[in-house]
Amino acid sequence: xxxxxxxxxxxxxxxxxxxxxxxxxxxxxxxxxxxxxxxxxxxxxxxxxxxxxxxxxxxxxxxxxxxxxxxxxxxxxxxxxxxxxxxxxxxxxxxxxxxxxxxxxxxxxxxxxxxxxxxxxxxxxxxxxxxxxxxxxxxxxxxxxxxxxxxxxxxxxxxxxxxxxxxxxxxxxxxxxxxxxxx
Ligand code: IMP
Ligand code: MG
Numbered sequence: 207x208x209x210x211x212x213x214x215x216x217x218x219x220x221x222x223x224x225x226x227x228x229x230x231x232x233x234x235x236x237x238x239x240x241x242x243x244x245x246x247x248x249x250x251x252x253x254x255x256x257x258x259x260x261x262x263x264x265x266x267x268x269x270x271x272x273x274x275x276x277x278x279x280x281x282x283x284x285x286x287x288x289x290x291x292x293x294x295x296x297x298x299x300x301x302x303x304x305x306x307x308x309x310x311x312x313x314x315x316x317x318x319x320x321x322x323x324x325x326x327x328x329x330x331x332x333x334x335x336x337x338x339x340x341x342x343x344x345x346x347x348x349x350x351x352x353x354x355x356x357x358x359x360x361x362x363x364x365x366x367x368x369x370x371x372x373x374x375x376x377x378x379x380x381x382x383x384x385x386x387x388x389x
Contacts, residue, residue, distance in 0.1 A: 207374030220387035237268025250306035257313030293321035
């Protein structure tokens with residue numbers, strides 16, 4: 207992807223669909239949810255790179271109980287515009303998750319294939335429990351039976367950018383979530 211000017215880059219941001227203020231308000235509630243499940247045993251927040259890096263950074267500051275943080279990166283193979291369900295871990299966790307209540311922190315669940323495969327892999331490592339928290343959910347696009355335990359926003363079938371989510375690696379730095387202009 208290449209832009210001739212900042213104006214061209216801006217022209218692809220169609221409209222803001224979730225503002226910074228709306229994100230902040232929902233982050234507080236999501237943090238409270240994590241606080242409420244804490245029962246004295248260790249919590250591990252697992253962020254899936256790169257899309258969830260900003261969500262993780264903001265969310266973990268709303269968590270007011272002891273928690274540890276780890277990262278994992280996965281490459282999903284795509285067939286056309288959809289993930290195929292073939293997932294390769296390109297960076298693995300540093301923690302042995304068998305001693306933790308794991309909360310997966312995802313940017314978006316679209317077809318659900320990527321997360322479905324990751325969940326299967328992580329369950330084989332016998333965590334104390336495993337939950338999924340996603341910033342965005344596009345349930346209309348789902349092809350596998352997968353539901354997040356907690357979703358901050360449900361959105362229609364738009365391609366969205368910002369707050370960590372990219373189009374061709376750009377736009378992750380937008381502080382809000384916008385619809386991408388595909389024209
Ligand atoms: P799934 O396997 O179809 O659920 O694919 C999920 C992955 O596709 C997400 O983790 C994102 O990286 C990417 N993705 C899906 N929808 C969008 C979108 O609207 N904007 C940016 N990335 C997206
Ligand atoms: Mg992702």
